[in-house]
Every structure is written in C-alpha cells, then in structure tokens.
Amino acid sequence: MQKTYRLENLSCTSCAAKFEKNVRDLPAIKQVNLNFGASKLTVDGNVSIEELEKAGAFDHIRVYPEKEKVQHIPFYKKRQTIETVISFLLLVAGIIVSFQTTETSAWSIGLFGTSMLVGGYHMFWTGLQNLSKFQFDMKTLMTIAIIGAVIIGEWREGAVVVFLFAISEALEDFSMSKARQSIRSLMDLAPARALVQRQGELLEMDTEEIRIGDVLIVKPGQKIAMDGTVASGTSSVNQATITGESIPAYKQPGDEVFAGTLNEEGALEVTVTKHAEDTTIAKIIHLVEEAQAEKAPSQKFVDRFAKYYTPAIIAIAFFVALVPGYLTGDWQLWIYQGLAVLVVGCPCALVISTPVAIVTAIGNAARQGVLIKGGIHLEETGRINALAFDKTGTLTKGYPEMTDVFAEKGYEEKDVVKLAASVETMSQHPLARAITKQSPSVYRHGNFQSITGKGAMAQVNGMHIAVGSLEWAREHRLAIPERYEKLQHEGKSVMAVFSEMELIGGIAVADPVRHESQTILEKLKGMGIKETIMLTGDHPVTANAIAAEIGLSDVRAGLMPEDKLTAIKELQQKYGRVAMVGDGVNDAPALATATVGIAMGGAGTDAALETADIALMADDLEKLPYTIRLSRKTLRIIKENIIFALGLKIIALLLIIPGWLTLWIAIFADMGATLLVILNALRLVKIQK
Template sequence: MQTIGVGVGIVAAYALGRVFPGAERWLFLAVMLVGLAPIALRAFRLVQVGELFSIESLMTIAAVGAVFLNAGEEAAAVVFFFLVGELLEGLAARRARSSIKALAGLVPETARLVVDGATREVPASSLAVGNEVQVRPGDRVPCDGVVVAGTSSIDESVVTGESVPVTRGEGASVYAGTINGDGVLTLRVTAPAADNTIARIIRLVSEAQETRAPVERFVNRFARYYTPAVVAVAAAIALLPPLLDGDWRGWVYKGLAILLIGCPCALVISTPAAIAASLAAGARTGLLIKGGSVLERLRDVTAVAFDKTGTLTEGMPRVTDVESFGADRDTVLRLSASLEASSSHPLAKAVLAAAGGATLSLVEDGKAVPGKGVTGRVDGRILFFGSADAAAERRQPPAEVLVAVERLAAEGKTICLLLGDDAVLGLIALRDAPRPDAVAAVADLRRRGIVTVMLTGDNPRAATTVGRELGIDDVRAGLLPADKQAAIKALQGKGLVVAKIGDGINDAPALATADIGIAMGGGTDVALEAADAALLYGRVGDVAALVDLSRRTMANIRQNITIALGLKAVFLVTTVLGITGLWPAILADTGATVLVTANALRLLGAGR
C-alpha cells in the first residue's frame, strides 16, 4: 500500500503543482517524506550495528540530496523506484513460502484403514508402518506403500513426471500423492506420514530455499566504496586547502559543490529503473521473473536442465503409428476407439482423437481389465485392446507382430495391441510428442555455448529417443525428485551455473536447488511458485529469451552507471579547478538522472 500511495502521491503532486505552482515543491517533499520515513529508519538501525553505507543509507542520502538540490519531484521518484524493488522482492518471498503449503495438499487428509477385513476412515497422518489401507479408483494414494492385493493403473506424474499411467500389481511400490486409476488396491504402509514421498519433497524444497543466498544488489556493493569516498573527497577539499591559503569561504563552497555532484540520485535509479523496465517488458511477452536478483543471475547461465514431459514435450500422448495385421488400418483404429469410447484414460483419449469422425461400433459387455486394457463384443466377436504384455497373456503374437512391437518400443513409444477372438488384428503406437519449437530452442542454446541436459522420471527408451531428436547433450531418465535435485548439485559441482526448467511437482526440489528455477506455463502451481521465473506461454524458445533479456538489462545498468559516474567525474574536476560551481553541479546531477531514466526506459521495448 505504501508503494501505491507514493505513486499516486507523485501524480497528485504534479497535478496540483500545475494549479498551485508555489505549493509544488512542498507537495513533492511531503510525498517523499511519507515513502522515505521507514527506509531512513532502517538505515539508522543499520548504522547502529555498523552498516554505515547500506542501500538504505544510500537511498536516504539520494532523496535528501535531491531536496537540497531543489528537486523534490526527483526525490519522490527515487523513493518510488526503491519501494517498487522492495515490493517485488517481498512478493517473491511470499510466493516461495506458499509453494510449500501447496505441496502438503497433495496427500489426502484421510485414508481407508483395513482392520480384520473391514475398512474405516482414519486421518492419513495417523498411519503407521505395517498398516494396510484400501485405495479406491480415482482416489489419491495416502501413503508410501507396497501393493498387497489388486492391480491398477497409477498416475505417477506428480512424482516421476511419467506422462502415461503405469500398472502396479502385487509387490509393486506406490507413492503418496499419486492417483489410483481403475482398480481397487490394498497397500501396506512402508513409511510414516512425516517421511513419505511428498513430505520428503517438501523438506527438499524448504532446505534449498533456506540455504541459497540471495544475490547481493550491485548498487549496495558499490555504495560501500562510492559513498564514503565522496564524503571523504568533499571533506578534504573543504578543510585541507584553507590550511594553506586561508580561503575558507571559497574551499567550503567547492566542498559543498562536490557533495552535490556526488549526490547518488542517478546512481540509485540506474539499477531499479532498468530492472523495473525489463520485468515489465518480459511480463508483456510471457516471461515472468521474480525480482531483480533473478534477472541479474540469468545472464550467467551456462547449463540448462530440462524436464521432459510437459516441458520439452506437450505432456499428452498422441497416436504416432497404426499398423494392421488381420484387419485394415481404418478398422483397427475404429474398433480400438470403440472399445475406449467410455474411458477417460489418457491413452484412450489419444486413440479417440486419432479416430476423429469415424463412426464407432456398438460394444456389448464392454469392461475395463484393471491395469491391462479393455474388452468387449462387437458384431459377435470378442475384442481386446491393451498393452502388448497383456495381449501376450491371451495369445502369443506372431513373429512379425513381435518385431513391430520391439521396433516401436525402441523408439520410446507405448504400444497397444488389438485382438479379435485372440488373433492380432493390429497395433497402435503412442508417444508424447515434442513441442513444435523444442528442436530450434535447444539448438539456439547450444549455439550460445550453453550445455543442455534432460532430467526425467520417464522411461529411458522414451527419454533417449526424445533427447536424440532434440539434440540434447546429456539425457538422464528414471529419476525421482531427489535424483533430479542430486543431478543439479552435481552440475553445480562442476562449476556450471544451472537453470532448471520443469512443470511438475516432481520438479520442485530441483527448481529450488538450481541457480535459476524456471517453470513452464500451464504446469502445477507448486512448480510455478517454487521457481524463480516462469514461461507463461510454454515456449521452450523463451529460455533463450530470458537469458537475452538479462544480458540486455545488465548492459543497460552498466551504461547507466557509466553515465551517472562519468558526468560526476567531469564536474568534479571542473569544480576543483574553479571552472564550475553549485549550479552546474545541480544541472549535472539532474541531467544524469534524466539520461539514466531515459536509457532504462528503452528496455520497455525489449519484448516487442
């Protein structure tokens, strides 16, 4: 509210100043004091603990100096820019904290505990190792456990990033927070609620956010030397020469001029003005960056670690191949779609989409076979459509079918067979397709000398195929959230500055651990909040755009600092030589501020 108040106050002071010119100076002074008061108080407290030249101190000197230069509007503008930067940093911190709360909501609050063959609902937090729980179709799994009865497909995307649900039967492990598909499962709890998969992810995110030091602002570092140097030079000029020639009046006047020249208004504005302009330009094109320190760090990225599903790929399976053996291609697709017509499984949706406007057959006695496929009767013939392994349990496929299955599986595709009276009629292969701009985006990063890595929970065959198509330097598959985080740390251990790109909850620890975490738009809220930046429109090519924006911004800041310090250096020399006095010093300071602001505003067009 304070930032908004100061902004509105500046506009009001300008408008009233046109009507009452004599009051304009006092109006701007009042606005400046309202915004400066808490900043000056923090500066005073920092001075008390030995921080003489903090950013708050520099800010206070800049605002007060502008007032003495009779530039109240400039003082108010300096305060406003500083408050905007503080607001952005506070917002980023709050969003980071809320991401942890969102993670906790993935585990259901209750579980169906099995005792002596009967079930009763209990708090999920009360489950102990060795308890048995029942998980119904569509329910989230309340614990880490092992299947002791039942078979079902499990959507593990929140943990592993696997785009296609996987079949879990007796003896298989399941994770808390995943979603049960089409069968009833009985699980034996293998970890208490405080140590399940989601709880561990929460701890990983929290630890990464707590141990990562924020990037120190450039102006704050520079101020440690600049501000005391200016004060020392001004004092020396005002006090030492008069000891030799006795001209106290003239040298004190020059010392005062040096203080005015050294007033760091333009220097203070140089960084926040450029950063504010870049953040606005980025947001306009879908590049959301959480603060100036993130923007500064992006320029140093030397390695980009991508998730696969939903990041480099579209996150949903599509039919890539339809091969016929005992029926023509159209019939294979039509019959498969007919069997899947009532299913909401991602593979079923892909088959129905591929069938398009085909007229589907009436299916009698249609039912799902949990974890395996669907079956039903069409025109008196019993059909089955499901995984190649499940089909092989019904009828060993001919050699030509096995060759086709192996060939397509080697390409990282999911294969389903259509059987008619246990004879193979055809097969359908599906795969999560790469995003349209992924190939060009990866090539663009590699041209810049940036190493590209894929970290995914998906199966190695699918990951390797996609990585090869896109030209990824290093592909690592079958990773859990902790594995992804460890891979990021290993890259950092090699001296690389790592940006992690992801869209899922399973990416949250790695996003928080990376030097820069970047979430894909359309991903989970947890990923968006754990990340430092987000690509709102989900374009892989925007990763390079973020790096470019950072580099332009830092170049602009260097230009601004050169302008601010260059003009001051010129007038410092001319003042000491007696060529210029107070008024030229004031013009130098005001002129530098105007030039710096105008240069920063050029960045507003960076995203167009």
C-alpha cells in the same frame, strides 16, 4: 492489526527510507514494511491514513487503502510540475532583469530569491529539518549548497540550481511512474464488479462479495471477473493477460478460465472456483510486487556503497573548501567549489540505478506471461551456464497422441482405429483417450473388461476384440510383425488390435515432442548456454529416442525425484550455475535445488507458483530464451547504470583541479546521471518475446 496501503508520489529511494522511518516512529506502530518498487506500504498497528500522510508530508506522499483505486494525476497537473514552471518563469525574468541592471540589484535578487523559494521551498524545509538531526541525504546536501551560494552572492547560480533540481525531481517522478506502469496495468485487468446468477436471480455485485460456487454470466466482449470453470457455452478467450499468448484459447464446458481474461465471441456461464484474493491474477500481482521489494545482490552492494559514499563526499567538500582556500587565500572560489562538490556528490543516481532496472524488468516479464519471483532470480538467470529439462510436459506435450496405424490384410487403417476406439471408449487409461479422440464414431459394443497390465477387451459387432500389449497378443499365439517391434525401439507405446482368431492391426501412441523444442535448444546454444541436459523418469529407450530427435546429447533416464536432485548437484559442481525447467510438481526437489527453478505452465498451477523461482505462465518453451535474454540485458543495464552514476560524478569532480567546476555543471552531472540511469532502465520495456 496488519493493513496494506498504496502510495502516490513515492519516486525517490531516500525519501522512501525517510518515510518508512517516520512511520516506524509513530507511537501505535509495531511493524512497517515499505515496498519502493510496488509503491506499497504494510503496517502493523492502529494508525489512520491522516497520520501516515503526515509522516510523508515532507514529500507530499499520498496514502490510499489497498483496495481503493489510486488517483493518478496527469504529469502536467502535478503540483511539482506547476511549481517548476513558475520557478522557471521567475528565473528567466530574473536573468533578463540582471542583464538590464546587475545580478545583485534588488529586482534581480527578488526574482532569483522568489524563483528559489517557489521551486525549492519543500527541499529547503526538509533539508533544514535533516540538518538539525544530522541526517545527510540529497536534500540536505542541496540545501547547504544553495544557502552557501546565496551567502557568497551567487543568486543567479543558486536559482538555476534549484530550477534544475526541481526538473530532475519532476522527471524522476514521471520516469518511476512509467516503470511501475506494468503493475498498475495488471491491477486494472480484472473487473471490480460482475453479473452473478444466484438462486435464480441475476445480481450485479462487487467481486469481493462473490462466493465459490456462484455462476458468472459473461457476455461477448466482457472480461471474466473470477477464476472458474465453464459451466455452459463455448467461446474464444484471450488469455494474454495471464499467459502472454495473444492467440485466443477455445473454451468449452469443463475448461478452466482466469480472472482478467477477455471473452471474445460466445456467452459463457462460469462456475466460480476461487475467491477474489486467490485468483491467478491476484497471485501474480502479489508475487510480482513481492519480487520488486526483494533486493538483488547488486542492489545490496550499491546500498552498502552509498552508506559510506555520502559521508565521504561531505568530507571531500570540506577539504576542497578549506584547504585550497587557506593555501591560496581565495576563500570565495574554493567555498564555491566545495558547494559544487556537495551538489555533484548527491547519491540519488547511484541508489536508484539498480531498483529501477529490477522493477522495469520484472514488470515487463509479468506482461509477457513470465513470473520472476525476485531480483536475485533475475540476476542469477542472466548468469546460468547449463539448463536441465524434465521431459514429460516440458520438451514433450505431456499427453499421448496416436502417431502410427498399421492394418493387416483384409482391413483398412480406419477399421483398425474404429474397432480399437469401440473397445477403449469405456476405458479410463490415458492411452485410450489418444485413440478415442481419432474416431468420431464407434461400433455397437458391450461386455467391456480391463485386464491389468495387458489391455482391454469388449464385444464389438459380435466379435471379441482386444486392444493391448504385444506380449498379450503373443499369448494368443499371434505373430507380431517386425515393424511393430521397431516402433517400440523408437520409444513409442505400441498396442495390438486383435480378435480370438487373427491380428487386425496395430496402433502406436507417444507423448509427442513439442514442435518448438529443437529450435529452442538451438537458440539457447546460440545464446552461449554451455550444456542442455534431459532429466527424466521415463525409460531410457524412450528418452534417448526423443533426445536424438531434438538434438540433446546428455540424457539421464529412469530417475526418481531424489535422483534428479542428485543430478542437479552434480551438474552444479561441473557447470556452476544450473537452471532446472520442469512442471513444478514432481520436479519440486530439483527445482528447489537448482540455481534457478523454472516451472512450465504456471497459470492455474499453485505448485508451480509456489515452488519455482520463475514460472512460465503459458505452457510455452518460447518464453525461455526471452527470459534469459531479459535477465542478461538487465544485468548489463545495472552495470551500465552504476558506471554512468559514478562516471559522470568522477568527471565532474575532476573539474575541481583546474577550478572549472560550477554549480551548473554539478547539478547537470547529478540530474544527468539520475535521468540517464532511469531512461537506460526503461529500455527493458522494449524487450519482447
């Protein structure tokens, strides 16, 4: 039986690997999957929480059921922090006493020894256990170094090293907790309980008990607990938690609402359409956690490198301790130098350099309404050279709007619109809705008739009024002005409004270009994207007209889904890494083939969440430059982190040559590198749209 648990105190990658191994070794366990980024454990087997916590006792790992809220202890109240403070006070007392007496006096040794035990007894216990099994991780190396320092009489130095290591552990735990904060904040968004109207009764119940079809009562200022549609009431709903957009969306009966969003003004009755585990916010949390577990290419490289790095450091430490010691006879100096090499060589900073950046970037993107489904997609987005766009719903709004109205002699524009709306009010055609939206009132009408491929007609105010194609008007021997034809060449759908006797006017309808499309394309070119391309199934006339309006030079029109896929392959041969931006439904083959598939308007669209590598949860192109900027910054920070992690250690190791390397410098190099890579990665939190 598969169960998922959330973990507390999981801050070190090597500790996570050891915990996973310990759990795997439990007798009843069939399969284990530990997600370090999300601090989450999935096990298949009959095992208790007590057994799991025992497996993580070496690092005080706490285990909680997935549904249960994890108890987050403030930093200053944590056992690790308290022990570090006590260790520091004992260290200071020891230093003061050693100045009054000597470093090797009974009082000095007692205080330094107690400081080491308080600050490092967990490390020593784990290190000795690892040593007995020939497992060489960070704590093993530190344990050998501290025992060695004590043997050669460096009590003060050993105590300082233990204290600095305790500080680095505490700060690493604090920093990783900050990096995971975005996921925790998402988990706390949707209320755990809701007010439900069921069979005429008002009941407050847990969201897990709510069924599809139940009606939620959502008061002003409350968060919506479940996905659903508005049954009654109107209100403004802040959907920033899902889409990243801070401007509230106006909701009325029939509109979709999401769990975790805030009802700002009016009272709403919402009919539930999804179970708690299937809501959009639940899917986002699941996908983000899975994304943080997936190893990016750079992380795989670091993991492979670290596998050989640690044994190499141990070999170097033995060489430094034995060879110069044998040649010079100064065994104490070179054993000390060898111990310092062990400390400085701890691979912690290197191993954590990539995952902390990936976790922070994906979490930040989720808060901004961008769902990135893995570290590999984050890295690939930072390397793309060309972007292909679907037209409808991506560069355009995806629904028709009335753009032009012509009135012939004897009529006004408002008469043309009202007559057309009186006919189209009974039509289901998408173009009809664009007209009826513009006329709040209509004439008395009847005898509606739809003529396939031509238009519609009805009896309006005693006249036969027809709304349809220009060709249909010509069949009635009506002359069509040139200005109507001109609009058709601009890619607009032009409808004639006429009676049996005369042409009354014309209405042009088009899928309007998003006002931000041109600006976004300019931003992308400014960011170094080599080429932007439109791939559309629309007519070439319409596609070229829109491309000219927004500044696109490469247009491929009249494409079927399989043609878009072929076009993506051709672009990849020409430009290398190519991203495709579409709606996630009819663009599925192209999105899947592209280096990175980016779906527009992922909120509430299962196809977009499942098909694309990245989903822009709001129907907002502005998120595209942000996503590319975040990806590039993440790539840069990963490279910087690897350089910091290795560079500081190389500099410290070079101090061996003149014999300047001390345990203090070694631990500062190790601690400094670890904190530097974590703090550098946390800079990604500041990147905003």
